[in-house]
Amino acid sequence: MTLPGGAVEEAARLLDGLAQREVPLGPLTTYRVGGPAALFVEASSVDDLGRVAGAVAATGLPTLVVGKGSNLLVADAGFPGVAVVLGAAFAEIAIDGTRVEAGGAAALPVAARRTVRGGLTGFEWAVGVPGSIGGAVRMNAGGHGSDMAASLIEARIVSLLRPGDDAVVPLAHLELGYRRSAVAPHQVVVAATLGLRPGDREAGEREIAEIVAWRRANQPGGQNAGSVFVNPLDDSAGRLIDAAGCKGLRLGSAEVSPKHANFFQADAGGSADDVRALMEAVRRRVRDHSGVDLRPETRLVGFHNPQPRAEPPVEVEG
Numbered sequence: 001m002t003l004p005g006g007a008v009e010e011a012a013r014l015l016d017g018l019a020q021r022e023v024p025l026g027p028l029t030t031y032r033v034g035g036p037a038a039l040f041v042e043a044s045s046v047d048d049l050g051r052v053a054g055a056v057a058a059t060g061l062p063t064l065v066v067g068k069g070s071n072l073l074v075a076d077a078g079f080p081g082v083a084v085v086l087g088a089a090f091a092e093i094a095i096d097g098t099r100v101e102a103g104g105a106a107a108l109p110v111a112a113r114r115t116v117r118g119g120l121t122g123f124e125w126a127v128g129v130p131g132s133i134g135g136a137v138r139m140n141a142g143g144h145g146s147d148m149a150a151s152l153i154e155a156r157i158v159s160l161l162r163p164g165d166d167a168v169v170p171l172a173h174l175e176l177g178y179r180r181s182a183v184a185p186h187q188v189v190v191a192a193t194l195g196l197r198p199g200d201r202e203a204g205e206r207e208i209a210e211i212v213a214w215r216r217a218n219q220p221g222g223q224n225a226g227s228v229f230v231n232p233l234d235d236s237a238g239r240l241i242d243a244a245g246c247k248g249l250r251l252g253s254a255e256v257s258p259k260h261a262n263f264f265q266a267d268a269g270g271s272a273d274d275v276r277a278l279m280e281a282v283r284r285r286v287r288d289h290s291g292v293d294l295r296p297e298t299r300l301v302g303f304h305n306p307q308p309r310a311e312p313p314v315e316v317e318g
């Protein structure tokens with residue numbers, strides 16, 4: 001990506017004291033690989049986000065919102081813009097009857113356990129998804145027969161492009177579909193309102209324990225970002241990858257998990273570019289084997305110089 005000359009310096013000047021330079025993003029992701037953000041802001045308030053928007057509007061710097069980093073692969077070269085993380089002020093969860101107000105930085109497993117403890121049902125599925133509320137709205141995260149769309153009422157969204165653009169957007173306008181939404185890369189979900197149902201606390205706790213046990217039995221731990229590809233209609237990406245003979249396939253420091261073919265593992269100290277190369281290799285092999293072109297679920301960040309190739313590159317964020 002070609003940036004206007006001096007944009008990073010100018011944005012750093014405008015963000016005086018709020019932004020840090022060259023902050024490694026790998027440790028903020030579950031892959032734990034990848035390079036730094038040119039600028040990094042941990043926002044403590046909506047005003048901080050407004051300041052970022054002012055700097056972005058003035059400089060044209062690209063933006064990246066980082067939640068829990070459980071669905072992100074950041075290139076080894078890093079991200080040449082401003083990465084924004086929501087701070088602890090955005091992690092609150094408040095229950096009022098069957099309505100739950102959760103900050104964009106609240107952890108899904110915490111929200112799942114809190115709502116069950118609060119006598120509600122409908123959000124148990126989220127205990128197994130290591131993301132944030134904001135990332136879950138953007139991705140329409142889901143599992144165990146449910147997803148965000150099933151309980152989301154509205155989300156408060158702040159723009160990182162237009163200072164002061166701060167709106168509560170109803171579910172119908174968020175266009176939540178299978179692992180996708182209309183939330184754009186420059187939009188920050190700072191809070192979400194969920195509508196749940198009265199439930200039995202003990203039954204909820206049993207369900208949570210079952211989900212946790214199922215995850216431990218069926219999914220690998222370690223450095224991965226969950227499912228790499230979304231499931232095609234009426235099929236499973238893991239089954240297709242396995243059928244194409246890719247289980248255990250290794251490219252440099254990245255490997256297709258021998259436990260679950262749609263999870264790719266990065267070695268400690270490994271390379272994000274290896275993970276991406278493995279994604280492309282697996283995608284090619286599956287297409288050759290079954291004719292299915294897998295669509296990535298993992299959001300790719302900073303991969304701006306794809307090698308020429310016969311097939312379209314995997315989707316890149318921003």
Ligand SMILES: Cc1cc2nc3c(=O)[nH]c(=O)nc-3n(C[C@H](O)[C@H](O)[C@H](O)COP(=O)(O)OP(=O)(O)OC[C@H]3O[C@@H](n4cnc5c(N)ncnc54)[C@H](O)[C@@H]3O)c2cc1C
Binds near residue numbers: 071072
């Ligand atoms: C072991 C494991 C199991 C998983 N299982 C599941 C599963 O069962 N179901 C499932 O759906 N996913 C699963 N995931 C993937 C991941 O947890 C979800 O996609 C989650 O919603 C991502 O949230 P996050 O906060 O980590 O987002 P990130 O990975 O940080 O970001 C993902 C995307 O959301 C954007 N984003 C993040 N925060 C915000 C925000 N506040 N506002 C606007 N945009 C934002 C980012 O810019 C990026 O585009 C799994 C991941 C792992 C590691």
